[in-house]
Amino acid sequence: MKPSMVIVYVIAMAIVVGGEIRIRGRVRKRFTSHRRHRAVLPPCNFNETIINDEWSLMEAIGKSKYIFTGKVLNVKKFRSEDETTKKKSNLYTVYLRRLLKGNISELRMFVKLEGSEDTLSGSTLMVERPRARESCAPAPRPRLSAIFLSDGTYADMGRGPTPRLRILTDPVPLTLYHLDRVNAAVKAFHPRSPGEAHVPSRNVESLGLSRPYLGAGDT
Numbered sequence: 001m002k003p004s005m006v007i008v009y010v011i012a013m014a015i016v017v018g019g020e021i022r023i024r025g026r027v028r029k030r031f032t033s034h035r036r037h038r039a040v041l042p043p044c045n046f047n048e049t050i051i052n053d054e055w056s057l058m059e060a061i062g063k064s065k066y067i068f069t070g071k072v073l074n075v076k077k078f079r080s081e082d083e084t085t086k087k088k089s090n091l092y093t094v095y096l097r098r099l100l101k102g103n104i105s106e107l108r109m110f111v112k113l114e115g116s117e118d119t120l121s122g123s124t125l126m127v128e129r130p131r132a133r134e135s136c137a138p139a140p141r142p143r144l145s146a147i148f149l150s151d152g153t154y155a156d157m158g159r160g161p162t163p164r165l166r167i168l169t170d171p172v173p174l175t176l177y178h179l180d181r182v183n184a185a186v187k188a189f190h191p192r193s194p195g196e197a198h199v200p201s202r203n204v205e206s207l208g209l210s211r212p213y214l215g216a217g218d219t
């Protein structure tokens with residue numbers, strides 16, 4: 001190639017590549033401003049790694065002081081006081097069903113006692129998932145049931161409703177498969193600690209398993 005041809009070639013490539021970048025930039029800008037609108041956010045997909053990866057699961061179970069099933073009554077994004085990350089939380093109002101791990105007497109101070117005195121079933125409580133993903137709508141949506149893993153600490157006390165429990169992971173959608181995995185891990189962790197409610201996972205009615213999930217992870 002003659003040197004002048006090389007220059008022409010380089011200029012042509014610069015124009016083509018530059019145009020490509022400009023177009024992508026424009027597309028991206030339109031996409032993000034579109035996504036900023038709340039109503040069109042896609043729901044967050046549950047990241048199954050926490051359930052499927054043995055280490056992640058055992059780590060989460062080990063850190064959890066309370067593990068319980070419950071139905072989401074309400075969920076909203078919430079700007080917490082976390083100055084370091086500036087990230088939003090998801091704030092869930094939960095209708096408590098069954099405690100899978102933890103001391104009922106101690107959990108009692110976090111709930112509004114409208115349900116059973118003995119089991120706390122039917123009580124409502126607030127839980128906060130700090131550093132929630134922001135590019136998608138909080139999940140699970142209201143009316144769906146989930147397994148909640150909490151380290152038992154009060155969420156940030158600065159503002160917002162109190163008391164509220166901090167949860168360690170996104171709520172785990174309540175399927176038979178997820179419940180089996182969590183129950184098995186809880187048992188592996190605490191082989192024979194007394195006073196813990198190990199719920200037979202087939203007892204779906206008492207756990208409030210959502211109808212759409214029935215059969216999803218069964219067998």
Ligand SMILES: *[C@@H]1O[C@H](CO)[C@@H](O)[C@H](O)[C@H]1NC(C)=O
Nearest residue numbers: 045046047048049050053056
């Ligand atoms: C799911 O979680 C694991 C760790 O818990 C992480 O490494 C992985 O990137 C996550 N996957 C997605 C799609 O976010």
Ligand SMILES: *[C@@H]1O[C@H](CO)[C@@H](O)[C@H](O)[C@H]1NC(C)=O
Nearest residue numbers: 102103104105106194195196
């Ligand atoms: C639960 O906690 C209460 C209060 O801290 C304590 O008195 C009780 O012994 C605990 N129960 C179990 C089964 O650990």
